[in-house]
Amino acid sequence: xxxxxxxxxxxxxxxxxxxxxxxxxxxxxxxxxxxxxxxxxxxxxxxxxxxxxxxxxxxxxxxxxxxxxxxxxxxxxxxxxxxxxxxxxxxxxxxxxxxxxxxxxxxxxxxxxxxxxxxxxxxxxxxxxxxxxxxxxxxxxxxxxxxxxxxxxxxxxxxxxxxxxxxxxxxxxxxxxxxxxxxxxxxxxxxxxxxxxxxxxxxxxxxxxxxxxxxxxxxxxxxxxxxxxxxxxxxxxxxxxxxxxxxxxxxxxxxxx
Amino acid sequence: xxxxxxxxxxxxxxxxxxxxxxxxxxxxxxxxxxxxxxxxxxxxxxxxxxxxxxxxxxxxxxxxx
Numbered sequence: 001x002x003x004x005x006x007x008x009x010x011x012x013x014x015x016x017x018x019x020x021x022x023x024x025x026x027x028x029x030x031x032x033x034x035x036x037x038x039x040x041x042x043x044x045x046x047x048x049x050x051x052x053x054x055x056x057x058x059x060x061x062x063x064x065x066x067x068x069x070x071x072x073x074x075x076x077x078x079x080x081x082x083x084x085x086x087x088x089x090x091x092x093x094x095x096x097x098x099x100x101x102x103x104x105x106x107x108x109x110x111x112x113x114x115x116x117x118x119x120x121x122x123x124x125x126x127x128x129x130x131x132x133x134x135x136x137x138x139x140x141x142x143x144x145x146x147x148x149x150x151x152x153x154x155x156x157x158x159x160x161x162x163x164x165x166x167x168x169x170x171x172x173x174x175x176x177x178x179x180x181x182x183x184x185x186x187x188x189x190x191x192x193x194x195x196x197x198x199x200x201x202x203x204x205x206x207x208x209x210x211x212x213x214x215x216x217x218x219x220x221x222x223x224x225x226x227x228x229x230x231x232x233x234x235x236x237x238x239x240x241x242x243x244x245x246x247x248x249x250x251x252x253x254x255x256x257x
Numbered sequence: 258x259x260x261x262x263x264x265x266x267x268x269x270x271x272x273x274x275x276x277x278x279x280x281x282x283x284x285x286x287x288x289x290x291x292x293x294x295x296x297x298x299x300x301x302x303x304x305x306x307x308x309x310x311x312x313x314x315x316x317x318x319x320x321x322x
Contacts, residue, residue: 016320016321016322017320017321017322018320018321018322019320019322020320026320039321039322040318040319040320040321041318041319041320041321041322042289042316042317042318042319043316043317043319044263044264044314044315044316045263045286045288045315045316045317046263046281046282047278047281047282047283047284047286047315048282048283049286049317050286051317051319052286052287052288052316052317052318052319053286053287053317053318055317055318055319055320056287056317056318059318068321069321069322071321071322077294078294081291081294081295081296084289084291084296084298085289085290085291085296085314085316086289088289088296088298088299089287089288089289089316089317089318090318156322157322184322206322207322
């Protein structure tokens with residue numbers, strides 16, 4: 001059974017809550033995805049608005065665990081303060097730590113990420129760092145106290161899939177006992193299946209479902225892909241080879257010349 | 258006094274953070290706060306006195322990826 005910080009995780013598909021056409025579509029997508037973890041954020045609200053309360057009520061109706069993020073934070077201080085506000089609002093020590101280092105690619109700032117992770121882990125947070133496939137950075141994050149790593153497949157919102165399969169494979173091989181989640185950049189279920197076939201423990205996505213023409217159907221498609229990919233990984237796939245090898249027995253073939 | 262609330266200059270009469278939130282209409286809304294970029298826990302709001310020019314951030318749960 002997959003565990004994040006000691007918590008058993010039922011579904012290996014984690015889903016974001018942003019960009020859906022309506023709250024009803026969001027709820028339908030979650031139901032068909034079977035996802036047990038939803039990412040959420042904190043944002044400004046003016047007095048009397050109450051949009052946050054309405055959203056929180058919707059999330060609670062979904063019956064899922066929440067993983068608050070620090071999306072949009074570009075500095076350690078900003079990320080740490082946001083994490084504290086999220087912990088109080090959502091009443092969870094879990095935090096998806098984002099410290100963005102580049103505006104166009106939304107690539108994590110590796111230096112700020114490690115520093116923020118250390119501060120938050122020391123303060124009792126259970127940190128899920130949004131990181132790259134860099135194995136040195138992964139090592140530093142684990143040393144900082146992280147017990148889960150979430151490398152990107154591709155830049156957030158691009159739908160490009162697994163742009164560095166070698167790097168992701170290396171990361172998986174280097175840290176066989178650390179829960180690894182491919183987070184961001186997935187656009188199609190086949191890409192999620194590939195991540196799972198490589199031995200990744202889960203995938204986290206948002207845009208690919210929310211921006212699909214039929215988000216609920218796409219959520220189910222991803223759920224099936226994740227399940228298929230995991231089952232394939234557990235089934236010990238065959239090794240690929242360059243030369244053909246007949247699957248039908250050669251012995252016993254009739255001589256008809 | 259004038260303080261900055263979520264980036265907008267606002268006039269408030271109260272000084273305690275908890276009272277300022279009431280005055281601004283947050284009431285019993287589920288919010289988290291930071292003053293001058295430092296997190297202020299809900300339990301600390303009654304004791305924290307703001308001064309003119311302080312920057313208050315008030316956030317709530319929202320959609321996220």
